[in-house]
Amino acid sequence: MTIEDLLEEAHQYLADADLERIRHAYELAKHAHKGVVRKSGEPYIQHPLEVALLLAGMRIDAEGIMTALLHDVVEDTNYSLDDLTEQFGQQVANIVDGVTKFDALAGKPNKAAQSLDNAPGQEPAEPVQQTLSVVDKRREKTETVRKMLLAMAEDPRVVVLKLADRIHNMRTLAAMSTVQQQNKTRETSEIYAPLARRLGMMQVQAELEDLVLSYQDPERYAWLKREVEEEVQRRMPFIDEVGRVLREEMQRAGIQAEVQAWQKHLASINRKLGYVSGQPSGADLSQLHDLVSFRILVYTDNECYLALGHIHALWRPKDGRIKDFIATPKLNGYQSLHTTVFCFDNRLAEIQIRTHDMQRTAEYGIANYWYLKDRMVKEDSSPHSWKLSYKEMVAWIEQLRQWQSELPQSADEFVEAVKGDIFQEQIFVFTPKGEVKDLPRGSTPLDMAYRIHTDIGDHCAGARIITNTDDSGRLVTRLVPLDYELKGGEIVDIMVNRTVHPTRDWLSFARTAAARNKIRRYLKTYEREINLQLGKERLDLALKTAGAVGLNALVEELLNQARNEDKTGDLRKYANRDDLYIAIGREDLQVEDVMLHLLPLVRQVNELTHGEGANPHTSKESEGSAVVKLAQCCCPLPGDEIVGMLNPSKGMYVHRSDCTRVRRHRESAKAVIELNWLQIEPETYLSPITIVAHDRSGLLRDVAAVVADAGVNMTTVTSTTNPSVHKAVITATLEVMATEGVLDQIERILRRLRQVKNVVSVERAFNAH
Known part of the structure; x- marks a missing residue:
């Protein structure tokens, strides 16, 4: 084809002044590529001409066609972006710059390599293959894809031009080496064809997919045709x-x-x-x-x-x-x-x-926007189709920019996110107000909640699906859980509960990268406090069981030793005691391993404090026979019927009247004393609870999170599982401050625990012993 063929096609919808600018761009590109030929034997200028003609067929504007003619000039010749800005304006230069970021994906050689390796009249040589690790190569390629996606967010003509460029590359793929063919078809299948579909460019998608099939499975393609x-x-x-x-x-x-x-x-x-x-x-x-x-x-x-x-x-x-x-x-x-x-x-x-x-x-698709825009401006009208095209183009670009600001800077994560959220097949669901939301197939209410607003996602408790109407004409709804897979066309009403918050389990059924990233951000911010409390309680319980008190002081001493001695091993990496507690809460560090180092330290402290052979259990707790304490075997709470049991050496212990230990001592009238709550003023109350649930990863963490959110400590927590039936039983003891409404506090926590995913029942454990 020739420049005259291109101008004839463009003349059908562009003005004469635009045609002159296009001719000028062609003359510069022809001069820049003079003497360079492709492997097919045709002059190199033929490729930009073919790409420009494809865009003219789509009725793209003059700047788009000029960029098609110039898109390889900066990458492959001595012309700079400043040269193009001076001759064709900033807009054309910006699009060329965006296209250049695409080109690194294909491993194109730079100008310096060309000048050394290519004689006049030859096609640019293959890029010099440097010795790179597999990880480095992947990072290099994914970073390029990241740049290319962000470049098209600046001007969609960048991606339209690259799709046309890829069509011509695939049409002439036979002239390339086998390795190049494999790379091009894989990139086309994973990136370019899905991208064309997402942008509504169905004709481009169809041709790219057919060309991919013809190279990936030529026998199947020939048979099918x-x-x-x-x-x-x-x-x-x-x-x-x-x-x-x-x-x-x-x-x-x-x-x-x-x-x-x-x-x-x-x-x-x-x-x-x-x-x-x-x-x-x-x-x-x-x-x-x-x-x-x-x-x-x-x-x-x-x-x-x-x-x-x-x-x-x-x-x-x-x-x-x-x-x-x-x-x-x-x-x-x-x-x-x-x-x-x-x-x-x-x-x-x-x-x-x-x-x-x-x-x-x-x-x-999106390539039609510029044609409709120019036509409607000339006709002084604004049809629905043009408004729609503009609206969706802007929305799509804004989505890319939002991902740029929200997603981690890792190129791998960004590319995988965009491939999953944009390139994959989409479904369309509706809010109760009729707003349309597009989501990747397989998305859940959680994905939709985060698509609406981060705060709604953070407190999403499920959804109501409005399916159809009953005989009376009223809407019929059904409740679905967070992991329900949404279907296209459903009306989805997100349920919000302020007591609900993200847990690590949410990551397993959040489909979109944006939702997963927001969940991770929440966990990074708030999970630290949960793990801190959980780890501290676990280690404190282990120390008390071993007969030791003074958790913080002991851990500080242990970490001081760790900084000066090698025998404490991995403990040296924890800068302070909070980091140690968090590691235990996350189960990165086992309590048993810490206790191996703490117990010798406990013995040293006891010897220094009490002398050799002293009883570490002796404390202020046992001084005075008049001390009244709540028994830990049945943990009575205000409102329970209570009695007292006198221990001559330790004082009075308050039990529930139906405690099994009390029943064993009923025969001794002196041993059991009737009491009422006006006689007792404890600072805290202990309440054992039993949780029965379907076992899953992160269950104990979610339970601890609910208790922590309520501002309550857990003095003990154990979990047993039955793998054959996937059943878990968690027993824990809550420590509640002696403020107004102790029972109300506990009941409120029990209600919240019953809302935790997979929990079957939550009850106070009245007869612990």
Whole structure:
């Protein structure tokens, strides 16, 4: 092709002044690439010309076409961005700069390498392969993908141009080496084809997917192409008859319409047949009723609905197969009416109805925006399709910018996040107010909650799914848990509970990277305090069991020793006692391992304090026979019926009247004394509880989090599991301050614990002994 071919195509929609700028860009690019040829033998300028022609076919603006001609100039020649800015303006230079960031993905050589390795008239040499580790290579590639995605957030024409560039590369892939072919097809399959789909550029997606299939599985591709051609020929009588009837019906209805029959692209048919990893599913082409579908193109939205009515008057529609993407467009801008009807001999036919503008948007997606914008400005009108295209383009770009600010700076995490959240298949769900939210397939209420607002996500307790209406016409809802997989078209009402907060389990069923990142951010902020308390309580309990008191002092001394001695091993890495407690709470460090180092220290302290052979249990706790204490065997609380048991050496212990220990001593009248709560003024109360739950990872942590949020300590906590039935029993003792409403405090904690995921029951343990 020549520059004249490009100008002839562009002349159909651009002004003469724009054509002159395009010619100027061509002359500069031709001069810059003078003498360089591609492996196919054609002049290098041919590639930019082909890419520019593809964009002209999409009706992109003059700046886009100029950039297509210049997109390799800065990367491959001695021209700089400043040179392009001076001659063509800042906008063109910015797009070229964005495209250059894309090009590193393919491993293109830089200008210095070219000048050393290439003689005039030769194609640029292969890039010099430096010795890099696998990790370094992956980091280099993913960082490039990160830059490319952020570049297209600055100007979407960057990605439109690169998609056209990739089409031409794939069309000429036969001239490349086998390794290059493998790399190009993999990148196209993982990045470029899904990106084209996400941007609504269905024609680009179809061609890229077919080219990928032809290189990844050439035998399958050749077989499929042959079989599809034969099947379409067998169906031609049916196709011609349906098309004839549709044309006659549109004419009879006074609708100016174009009726087309179109065939699905081969990669799509391959997926329909369920062909995975080289193994066919056994499905038959003859079973695909939509191998060839019908499309009716009209000029107004009203004509779309009028045509649909006439089609349904002709043939009976199939239940559940009528879709209105005009009233509710897809988030990539796609609009159309879809229906499937029973035609001749009850054979199914799929029919799409849309305007010509909708058809252009369906084929070229975001690339159609500039054409519609220019046309509508000239015609001084603003059709719905242009407004929609602009709105969705802006929303998509803003989403990319939001990810840039929210996601970690790791290139791997960013790329995986974008591949999962943008490139994968999307579903569309609605809020009760009718707002549309797009989410990757497999998303949960948690993903939707975080998509709405971070605070809503942090306190998401589930969702109500509004499914349909009952006979009375009222909406019918059903409650679903956080891990419920949302279905396209559902109305989702997020339930918020301020006592709910993120736990590590949430990471296992949050589908989107944005939700997972926000959960991690919450855990990093708040989980520290939970682990600190849990670790401290575990170690304190172990010390008390060993007959020692003074937890903080002992741990401080242990860490001081660790800094000066090697025998304490890994303990040296903990800067302070809080870090040690947190490690125990996270179970990065086992209590038993710490106790191995603490027990010798306990013995040293006891010898210094009490002398050799002293009893460490002796303390102020046992001084005076008049001391009144709450018994820890039954842990009575205000409101319980109580009695006292006198221990001559330790004082009076208060028990629940139904405590098993009390029943054993009832025979001795002197041993058991009737008491009431007015006689007792303890500072704290202990309340044992028993939690029965379905076992899962993080259960104990979630229980500790609820107790910590209530401002209550756990003096003991143990957990037993039965793997055969996945059942867990957690016993814990709560230490509640002697303030007003002790029972209310405990009941409030019990209610919150019952809301923890997988918990079956939570009760006070009245008879611990």
